[in-house]
Amino acid sequence: MRGSFALPNMARFSPLGRTALGKHFGMRIEDLPTSDRAAVLDERRAELEAWPAHQRWHIEMHPLLHVDPPRLGVAIPARDDMELRTAVETFGRYFKAELRFDFPPFVAEQRESDLEQSVEGVLFSSRKLRATFPVAVGAAGLSVEAGERWLDWIWIHPFERGTGLMETIWSDLERIYGTSFKIAPPLSPAMASFLSRQGVASERWDSQRE
Numbered sequence: 001m002r003g004s005f006a007l008p009n010m011a012r013f014s015p016l017g018r019t020a021l022g023k024h025f026g027m028r029i030e031d032l033p034t035s036d037r038a039a040v041l042d043e044r045r046a047e048l049e050a051w052p053a054h055q056r057w058h059i060e061m062h063p064l065l066h067v068d069p070p071r072l073g074v075a076i077p078a079r080d081d082m083e084l085r086t087a088v089e090t091f092g093r094y095f096k097a098e099l100r101f102d103f104p105p106f107v108a109e110q111r112e113s114d115l116e117q118s119v120e121g122v123l124f125s126s127r128k129l130r131a132t133f134p135v136a137v138g139a140a141g142l143s144v145e146a147g148e149r150w151l152d153w154i155w156i157h158p159f160e161r162g163t164g165l166m167e168t169i170w171s172d173l174e175r176i177y178g179t180s181f182k183i184a185p186p187l188s189p190a191m192a193s194f195l196s197r198q199g200v201a202s203e204r205w206d207s208q209r210e
Contacts, residue, residue, distance in 0.1 A: 029041075059094055059157060059158065060090075061126065061129075061135050061136060061137050061157055061159075062087040062090065062091075062123075062135065062136040062137075063131070063133060063134075063135050063136075064076070064083075064084070064087070064123070064125075064133055064134045064135070064136055065133050066083065067081075067084070067133070067134060068133070068134070069125060069132075069133065069134045070125060070134065070172075072172075072175075073168055073169075073171060073172035073175070074124045074125045074126075074127060074165065074168050074169060074172060075122050075123070075124060075169065075172035075173065075176060076122065076123040076124070076125060076134060076136065077120065077121075077122050077123075077176070078120070078121040078122065078123060078139075079120070082108060084121070084123060085106075085108040085110075085121055086108040087123055087136050087139065088106050088108070088121030088122070088123060088139040088141070089104065089106050089107055089108045089121075091123075091136075091138055091139035091155050092104045092105045092106035092107075092121075092139065092141065092153065092155070094155055095153055095154075095155035098155070099188070105141050105152060105153040106119070106121050106139075106141045106153075117143040117144055117145055118143060118144040118149075119141065119142070119143045120141070120142045120143070121139060121140070121141050122139060122140045122141075122142070122173070122176075123136040123138070123139050124136065124137060124138040124139065124140070124156065124165070124169050124172075125137065126160060126165075127163070127164075127165055127168065128159075128160065128163065137156060137157040137159070137160045137165075138154070138155050138156035138157055138160065138165075138169070139154070139155060140152075140153060140154035140155070140169075140173070141153050141154075142177060142181065148181075148182060149177055149178075149180075149181040149182070150181060150182050150183070150184045151173065151181055151182070151183045151184060152184045153184070154169070154191075156169070166194060167198075170194075170198060180204070181204070182204050182205065183195065183200075183204055183205040185205070187205060192205070
């Protein structure tokens with residue numbers, strides 16, 4: 001279900017009413033006395049930490065030192081490895097923030113409902129960054145419902161988009177999970193366009209989930 005961020009009360013951080021800028025109203029920060037400039041910077045740091053969009057500026061890739069790069073493709077199934085599952089959860093939170101969903105789509109700790117629906121997480125390694133270990137730059141989540149497997153969500157780091165990585169990811173997903181899994185709505189325009197270009201049968205992504 002779509003959601004929205006609850007913005008904090010920014011009036012708490014407004015320069016108006018604060019001592020530092022109150023007595024120098026209209027001045028630029030670089031023109032303030034040193035002590036007042038420091039006070040304004042402290043106020044701005046507090047504002048930054050409380051701002052919901054702050055998390056969007058810290059989108060990280062995940063070096064996976066304890067596993068080897070995939071022999072084929074870029075997919076790394078997380079399964080029971082808690083470090084890998086935690087990375088999947090982090091990418092899921094980026095997915096939630098970007099698309100403004102209410103809840104993250106994946107949690108590292110396996111819940112009873114996850115086991116019932118065979119929820120799985122898959123990481124994707126970068127093809128641009130060369131190392132002896134994989135660097136995860138995205139993830140996806142899949143589940144089984146009423147005997148059908150669904151691709152529930154997928155997210156790729158912005159630096160890796162438009163590089164052809166998604167084509168490799170799709171090939172990996174169909175190699176691992178077969179070519180009949182369905183893609184859960186809603187789809188972004190970019191994802192719908194990608195599926196069309198790949199020639200994915202429309203019944204796999206036009207159907208409504210029960």
